[in-house]
Amino acid sequence: MNETPTLLVVEGAVARPLRLSFDDLAGLPAADRVDDVSRFHPTRKGSGVTLEAVLRLAEVAPEARYIMLHADRDDFHVPAPLDAVLAEGVVVFHLDGGPLDQAHGGPIRFLIRNPAACRTDELDECSNVKYLSRIEVTTGRGRDTRPTTDAEHAALHEKQG
Numbered sequence: 001m002n003e004t005p006t007l008l009v010v011e012g013a014v015a016r017p018l019r020l021s022f023d024d025l026a027g028l029p030a031a032d033r034v035d036d037v038s039r040f041h042p043t044r045k046g047s048g049v050t051l052e053a054v055l056r057l058a059e060v061a062p063e064a065r066y067i068m069l070h071a072d073r074d075d076f077h078v079p080a081p082l083d084a085v086l087a088e089g090v091v092v093f094h095l096d097g098g099p100l101d102q103a104h105g106g107p108i109r110f111l112i113r114n115p116a117a118c119r120t121d122e123l124d125e126c127s128n129v130k131y132l133s134r135i136e137v138t139t140g141r142g143r144d145t146r147p148t149t150d151a152e153h154a155a156l157h158e159k160q161g
């Protein structure tokens with residue numbers, strides 16, 4: 001499936017584990033595309049595909065209940081309940097047809113369409129994972145590295161710039 005490097009691994013409770021390249025993502029059908037995320041997240045940029053399309057390719061096992069969003073680059077990890085995240089998740093991977101740069105959370109940025117404010121819900125702003133490298137489909141809730149206090153949150157934003 002790959003001629004260009006793997007940008008996103010999908011693994012865990014799936015029938016078909018995936019290693020997706022830019023070309024694999026760009027080759028998904030038009031119906032799966034999400035163009036210009038600034039239409040619903042005015043401060044963010046890029047285009048992508050629905051989480052649902054990616055998980056459809058991987059064929060999620062019936063016992064799956066969560067996805068773990070892993071950013072191995074900075075060791076940031078967020079669990080998301082599968083039923084809630086399925087219609088909300090967008091996998092952003094290009095900006096005007098070129099790769100999504102690190103300043104925009106690339107090469108892959110995960111976005112929740114309608115996130116709750118930070119720390120108010122399972123699917124909150126903090127779940128908008130930058131540098132997403134792996135989606136692990138799981139039966140239980142895994143490690144959550146989202147900040148839990150205002151101070152931790154402020155420190156993280158300071159570090160992120």
Ligand SMILES: Nc1nc2c(c(=O)[nH]1)N[C@H]1C(S)=C(S)[C@@H](COP(=O)(O)O)O[C@H]1N2
Pocket residue numbers: 044071074076118125126127128129130131132147156160
């Ligand atoms: N990989 C990674 N993704 C991350 C974070 C992080 O520290 N590392 N911070 C999260 C938090 S706490 C928030 S509120 C949002 C901020 O996204 P923004 O910089 O686009 O506003 O990114 C989230 N995604």
Ligand SMILES: [Mo]
Pocket residue numbers: 118119125126153
């Ligand atoms: Mo956050």
